[in-house]
Amino acid sequence: MKGVEKIDDLTVQFNLTAPNPRYPLDYWSVKIWGGPNIAPEHIWKDVDPVTFTNYDPEKGLPMCTGPYKLAGTTQTEVTWERDDNWWGAKTGVFKLPEPEKFIWTWAGPEETRAALMADGQLDSLMDITLGALQALQTANPNVITWFTDAPYAWVPDPCSRTMEFNTLVEPWNDPEMRWAVNYAIDRNEIVNIAYEGTTLPSRHFFPAYPPLDAYIDNAIAAGAYDADKLLTSDPAMAEEIIQSKGWVKGDDGYYAKDGKQLSMDIITHEAFIEKQRIAAVVVEQLQRIGINASTRNEAGGTWAEDFWMGNFEVKMGWQTCGSVNEPWASMDTFNTRWLKPIGERAADAQNSWRWSGEKAEAYSALVDEMGTLPLGDPKVQDLFNQAMTLWEEELPVIPITQAKKIIPFDTTYWTGWPTYDNQYIHPPTWWQHFHVIMQNLQATGAQ
Incomplete structure (x- = not known):
């Protein structure tokens, strides 16, 4: 943006640096996180935004416009207390939510969280496996x-699950080695073991939504994208590629070259069981063909910082999100x-994957052109086809599965949670729309 100017008391004008017909869609419409946040000028105009903590509850910082004020934080909890003088309720546009306090807590591993909810001490869980749910x-x-019966899970999350390479780190800077990893992966096994059958394999990094599926189908029909090749599990082909690169399998069952063993370090976020379970299955599959793969959890802040700074080899993630009905947003992440x-x-x-080179540059030029349309x-489809041919040849990220989230709610103390039969909003409580769920919760009176 060049800047924003006030037109009148109810109108502002955003002045852009270049034509961008997607600006309203990609920044102001469907956003689960990371949307623009309006910053109050009287607080931010005279501070250094890099060092200003914006945290002093006694002074009302951070200043919020919602029905809750930040009451305090610790290493494991964030507490919000209701503002009974909230402007939204006074206008009559909204009602004052019933819950007087929300506590967001890190409650440990899955078995601990499930035990707490079983005992009535958690009203919602972010993520859980089928076995733990049962x-x-x-x-x-x-x-x-979301559903009362199998598959229980809410429909595909907008962020599909992906295996993501640091494409500047050897030997994974070689697209053929990334393809070897792809052939070593059996997505059906991942679905059956990691998800207990509650999701489906991904043929693309898009979420499996009809508008995006149509672009993929058209690209497949035009011969520009080979989903069958991507979904092929062929361990023998994986080993053939690895051997063609000069790696030799030793008596220990692992490939090595120039005295260095072929290994892989896969990082996962400590809070996300789903990704940890995917990584565990992938590690087993890579071990079978002779890659000494391992996986380890990192604290959320460390995991994110390692990703952004490029201090990782491979990670199990979901960072190709953005598109829900049109392909540009997710494609632009590369x-x-x-x-x-x-x-x-x-x-x-x-592009925290650091994808670069001639094909990446050609891909980016096509995506940039797509963004001006x-x-x-109709030209978007042709540009999509050309770009996806380049992307698939390089495969900087391996699509793994669609993300169907099992999100449990305890109705002992609160009802009004979103479900398939009461789908007034999506069920994730970690999205920016959670204020809508707040408005719909009703106390049962249970003690």
Whole structure:
């Protein structure tokens, strides 16, 4: 943006540096996180935004416009207390939510969280496996999910699950080695073991939504994208590629070259069981063909910083999100204009994989051209086809699965949670729309 100017008391005008017909869609419409946040000028105009903590509850910082004020934080909890003088309720546009306090807590591993909810000490869980859900509902029949029966999970999350390479780190800077890893992966096994059958393999890094599926189908029909090749599990082919690169399998069962064993370090976020379970299956599959793969959890802040700074080899993640009905937003995450060297912070998930080279540059040019076209322009499909041919040849990220989230709610103390039969909003409580769920919760009166 060049800047924003006030037109009148109810109108502001955003002045952009270049034509961008997607600006309203990509920044102001469907956003689960990372949307623009309006910053109050009287607080921010005279501070250094890099060092200003914006935290002093006694002074009302951070200043919020919602019905809750930040009451305090610790290493494991964030507490919000209701503002009974909230302007939104006074106008009559909204009602004052019933809950007087929200506590967001890190409650430990899955078994600990499930035990707490079984005992009525957690009202919602961010993520849980099918086996844990079934045990939980046996202990606490008041626990509900999006569907009352299998598959229980909410529809695909906008962020599909992906295996993501630092494409500047050897030997994974070689696209053929990344393809070897892809052939070693059996997505059906991942679905059956990691998800217990509650999701489906991904043929692309897009979420499996109909508008995006149509672009993929058209690219497949045009011969520009080979989903069958991507989904092929062929361990023998994987080993053939590895051997063609000069790696030799030793008596220990692992490949080595120039005295160095072929290994892989996969990092996962400590809070996300789903990704940890995917990584565990992938490690087993890579071990079978002779890659000494391992996986380890990192604290959330460390995990994110390692990703942004390029201090990782491979990670199990979901950072290709953005598109929900049109392909540009997710495709732009691979754009070389975001490229930063290892050790320099990337812009969140914007090409934190450090994908570069001639094909990456050609891909980026096509995506840039796509971004100047109006939504629905027929030329978008042709540009998409050309770009996806280049992307698939390089495969900087391996699509793994669609993300169907099992999100349990305990109705012992609160009802009004979103479900398939009451789908007034999506069920994730970690998205920016959670204020809508707040408005719909009703106390049961249970003690």
